[in-house]
Amino acid sequence: MRVGGPGGTAGDMDAAGDAERRRLVRVARGQEPGDLLIRGAQVVQPATREIFEADVLVAGGRVAAVGASLQARRVVEARGAYLAPGFIDGHVHIESSLLTPAGFAQAVLPRGTTGVVAEPHELVNVLGPRGLEWMLEAGAASGLRVWASAPSCVPASEFETGGARVGAAEIARMLRVPGVLGLAEMMNYPGVLGGDEGVWSVLEAGRAAGRRLDGHASGVRGRDLQAYAAAGLHSDHEATTPEEATERLRAGLWLMVREGSAARNLEALLPVLRGRPRRAMLVSDDVSVDELLELGHLDRLLRMCVAGGLHPADAVGLVTCNPAEYWGLHDAGLVAPGYLADFVLLRDLVGFGVLETFVGGREAAAGGPSPALGGGGVALGERWPAATFDIPASWPVIQVHGEQITTGVGAPGTGDARLVIADRYGRGEWSACWTSGTGLSGGTLGISVLHDAHHAAFLGGSDADIRAAGQALEELGGGAVLIAGGQVRARLPLPYAGLMSDRPPQEVASALRQITDAARALGCVLPYPVTTLSFLGLTVIPALKLTPAGLLDVHAWTLLGTADTQAEHLR
Known part of the structure; x- marks a missing residue:
C-alpha cells in the first residue's frame, strides 16, 4: 500500500455528469474500452447473497459492467481472489484513534476500509463548527472517502462544559456543508424524553434538512425507547444484549x-445478526490506533461474524450496502454497474486477508500531511500547582469495566484508585472521586482526551503525581502521560486540538503501547487504559460519571455532589 497520490473524497460522491455517464454506458456495451479490468474474480454480492465468478470493468472511477469478455486498457488478474465492495464504517470518531484522517487512512485502507461516516463531535466540542469543517477538509486529502454527520450534542448534556457550545442555528448551518449526511447521534435522551426545548430545536433542524437523525439511547428500554423512536430518531448503536437489539429493530x-476499543458488543449480538435482520450494520464507534494495527478495523468484525455463523455475503453486507443505504449513499456499497469503483480484493472469506484496496478504480493511497489546526491545548488554571484532590468518604465509587463504557456504582470505601477530572479550557475547576476495577496504583495516568467535552482526566496517584501529570499535559499541548514518583515514564503528544497526532500510525501506537505497558507495570488491568479512562466523564452513559463540576448519577440525571459541595464537605 503506497502512501501519497489521489484518493476518494467526499466530493467524489456527486452524481457523475452526463458526459461521464454516457461514456460509462458505451464502455458497458463494449463500444469502447474501460480503464481497468479486474479479471477472474469471485464477486461477493450481498444484495443477492451470492458469490460468483466474473470480470469487473471500470471506467471513470465507476463500475461499468460485471460479466465476461470485457475489455480495458489495464488488467489486474484476480486469479480467483474474492472481490467485495469496499468496507464502510457507518459511525466512527476518527479522533478516538488518536490519528488525523491521513493517519487513520494509513491504518485502515490496507484493511479494506474505503469510506467512513465520521462523527467529529470530539473536535467540535473543543473547537466548535470549524472542527467539522477541518475534518472534512482533512478527510478529502486522506485517501479515504470521509463523509460526516453534524454533531447534535455540544456539549453532550447540561452537566458538561467543553470548549464550545453549539445550538440549533449552528447545527442547521453544518447540515448544509457538502459531505454532511445527517444529524449525529442524539445522546441527550433525557432531553428528548423530557421535551427539552434546546434538544428539540436540534431535532427540528435535522428534520428540516431532510436528513438522517442518528440515535444514541444507552440503556433505554420499554415505553421510553418507543418514545425515543417516536421523536424521529432512525438508529441506535448502544444495544449490548440480544433483547435490547431486538427491541430496537422492532x-x-x-x-x-458496535465493536470498538471501549465497548465490545458484537459477540453478544451475533444471535440477532444470524437472523439476518434487514436493517443492521457493523460500526467501530471508537477504536484506538494500537487495536487498528494489531487486530484490524472492519475486517476484524467480518472475521468475527463468519466465525459466529454468518454467511460471508451477509456479513459483507453489514459493512457495505447496509450503511450506504442508511446514509443515502446511493452509488456506494456494491460491486455493480454505475456504482463507485471502491472494492477490495480478498484472499479468502474467513480471515478476510486483503490483497489490494481500490478507491475510485485506483489502488488506494493514503494522503499526505493534514491541514493546520490551531487551538485546543491544555490550561488548568493558576490554582493547579497547589491543588489537592481529597474525596468525601460518603461518596459512591465508580466501578470501571474494561470492555464497556458503562460503569457501575460501588459502595463508599470500596475504591482503589482516584479519578480527577479538570477543566482544560482555563476555568480552573476540578472534581475527584474513587474508582474500582482499574488496578492502577503508585502512579498517575493523565489524558486530554475525555469524551465528549475533552477536559483533562487523571487516574490514580498522589496529589503531587496528579499535579505533575497536569503540568506535563500543559507542556505537551495535550496528549497522554504516565507519571510515577514525579517522573514521566511515558508520553504521547497530541497537538491537534489535544486529541490527535499527525505522526505515522505505527509511531503513535508505539508511544501509546509504552503508556499502556507503564500503566500495567503499576498494576493497571484495563486492556486499553487510555481509551477506558477517556469515557469516565461522558455524562450520557450510565451509571456514574465525573465532571469538573462534580459526580453525576446518570440514571437519576442529577449531580450527587458538586465541586463546591465537595470542598465544603472537606473543610
Missing part, C-alpha cells in the same frame, strides 16, 4: 452493532 430503528 421499534423501527436501524441497529448499529
Whole structure:
C-alpha cells in the first residue's frame, strides 16, 4: 500500500455528469474500452447473497459492467481472489484513534476500509463548527472517502462544559456543508424524553434538512425507547444484549452493532445478526490506533461474524450496502454497474486477508500531511500547582469495566484508585472521586482526551503525581502521560486540538503501547487504559460519571455532589 497520490473524497460522491455517464454506458456495451479490468474474480454480492465468478470493468472511477469478455486498457488478474465492495464504517470518531484522517487512512485502507461516516463531535466540542469543517477538509486529502454527520450534542448534556457550545442555528448551518449526511447521534435522551426545548430545536433542524437523525439511547428500554423512536430518531448503536437489539429493530430503528476499543458488543449480538435482520450494520464507534494495527478495523468484525455463523455475503453486507443505504449513499456499497469503483480484493472469506484496496478504480493511497489546526491545548488554571484532590468518604465509587463504557456504582470505601477530572479550557475547576476495577496504583495516568467535552482526566496517584501529570499535559499541548514518583515514564503528544497526532500510525501506537505497558507495570488491568479512562466523564452513559463540576448519577440525571459541595464537605 503506497502512501501519497489521489484518493476518494467526499466530493467524489456527486452524481457523475452526463458526459461521464454516457461514456460509462458505451464502455458497458463494449463500444469502447474501460480503464481497468479486474479479471477472474469471485464477486461477493450481498444484495443477492451470492458469490460468483466474473470480470469487473471500470471506467471513470465507476463500475461499468460485471460479466465476461470485457475489455480495458489495464488488467489486474484476480486469479480467483474474492472481490467485495469496499468496507464502510457507518459511525466512527476518527479522533478516538488518536490519528488525523491521513493517519487513520494509513491504518485502515490496507484493511479494506474505503469510506467512513465520521462523527467529529470530539473536535467540535473543543473547537466548535470549524472542527467539522477541518475534518472534512482533512478527510478529502486522506485517501479515504470521509463523509460526516453534524454533531447534535455540544456539549453532550447540561452537566458538561467543553470548549464550545453549539445550538440549533449552528447545527442547521453544518447540515448544509457538502459531505454532511445527517444529524449525529442524539445522546441527550433525557432531553428528548423530557421535551427539552434546546434538544428539540436540534431535532427540528435535522428534520428540516431532510436528513438522517442518528440515535444514541444507552440503556433505554420499554415505553421510553418507543418514545425515543417516536421523536424521529432512525438508529441506535448502544444495544449490548440480544433483547435490547431486538427491541430496537422492532421499534423501527436501524441497529448499529458496535465493536470498538471501549465497548465490545458484537459477540453478544451475533444471535440477532444470524437472523439476518434487514436493517443492521457493523460500526467501530471508537477504536484506538494500537487495536487498528494489531487486530484490524472492519475486517476484524467480518472475521468475527463468519466465525459466529454468518454467511460471508451477509456479513459483507453489514459493512457495505447496509450503511450506504442508511446514509443515502446511493452509488456506494456494491460491486455493480454505475456504482463507485471502491472494492477490495480478498484472499479468502474467513480471515478476510486483503490483497489490494481500490478507491475510485485506483489502488488506494493514503494522503499526505493534514491541514493546520490551531487551538485546543491544555490550561488548568493558576490554582493547579497547589491543588489537592481529597474525596468525601460518603461518596459512591465508580466501578470501571474494561470492555464497556458503562460503569457501575460501588459502595463508599470500596475504591482503589482516584479519578480527577479538570477543566482544560482555563476555568480552573476540578472534581475527584474513587474508582474500582482499574488496578492502577503508585502512579498517575493523565489524558486530554475525555469524551465528549475533552477536559483533562487523571487516574490514580498522589496529589503531587496528579499535579505533575497536569503540568506535563500543559507542556505537551495535550496528549497522554504516565507519571510515577514525579517522573514521566511515558508520553504521547497530541497537538491537534489535544486529541490527535499527525505522526505515522505505527509511531503513535508505539508511544501509546509504552503508556499502556507503564500503566500495567503499576498494576493497571484495563486492556486499553487510555481509551477506558477517556469515557469516565461522558455524562450520557450510565451509571456514574465525573465532571469538573462534580459526580453525576446518570440514571437519576442529577449531580450527587458538586465541586463546591465537595470542598465544603472537606473543610
